[in-house]
Amino acid sequence: MRIKLLIFFCFFTCCFYRNLACECNEKPLLKEAYSKTDVILKGRVISIEQSMADLEDGEKYHIKKCRVLVTEIYKGKIKSKMIFVYTPSLGGGCGFDFKLDSEYLIYCTETNDKMLFYTDACTRTTIYDGNEATELKKLH
Numbered sequence: 001m002r003i004k005l006l007i008f009f010c011f012f013t014c015c016f017y018r019n020l021a022c023e024c025n026e027k028p029l030l031k032e033a034y035s036k037t038d039v040i041l042k043g044r045v046i047s048i049e050q051s052m053a054d055l056e057d058g059e060k061y062h063i064k065k066c067r068v069l070v071t072e073i074y075k076g077k078i079k080s081k082m083i084f085v086y087t088p089s090l091g092g093g094c095g096f097d098f099k100l101d102s103e104y105l106i107y108c109t110e111t112n113d114k115m116l117f118y119t120d121a122c123t124r125t126t127i128y129d130g131n132e133a134t135e136l137k138k139l140h
Contacts (some may be wrong), residue, residue: 022094030132033124034139038110039076039117042128043068043083044103050089064089066098068106074136076110085117094120099105104127105136 026064028031047067052060064139066085070078085108088095096119098104107124108117118126 011072022095022121027122027124030124031106031134031139034075034136036130037075037107037123038109039075039078039106040136041068041070041073041076041078041106041108042072042103042133043070043085043106045098045100046082047101048098051056053086061093062089063087068104071103072133074133074140078115080115083115083117085119087119087121095124096121096123096125103128105132 003093016052028036045066046069051065053063054060061122064087066087068085070083072079085098085106087098105124105126105128106117106119108119110117124132
């Protein structure tokens with residue numbers, strides 16, 4: 001009986017965590033990401049807050065709300081030097097793991113509000129890389 005219980009527990013745990021795991025295809029190539037992304041910028045994370053978002057079906061969703069100081073824009077138009085970038089924070093939402101006071105190349109989707117943006121771990125968002133920034137300037 002204990003063996004059956006252990007097997008059930010292992011099976012349930014594996015299935016549960018598999019469903020929570022982030023599943024991305026390979027990160028897009030630079031030119032592909034450039035053409036499909038609304039805004040690409042260099043920015044420093046000033047603050048990070050845990051928050052909840054309401055989905056259309058009424059469910060709540062855990063997100064990180066990151067306040068970002070924009071230092072350079074490679075694509076798109078931004079009206080302010082200070083923006084908010086949202087990313088999932090739990091489970092299989094593929095949230096990007098922003099760190100306070102770090103500088104990033106952020107590939108993001110614009111929302112209806114021109115100061116709110118969205119990114120996740122499946123984009124090319126990464127810690128700032130001067131080589132990639134140079135390549136982005138060539139595409140601009």
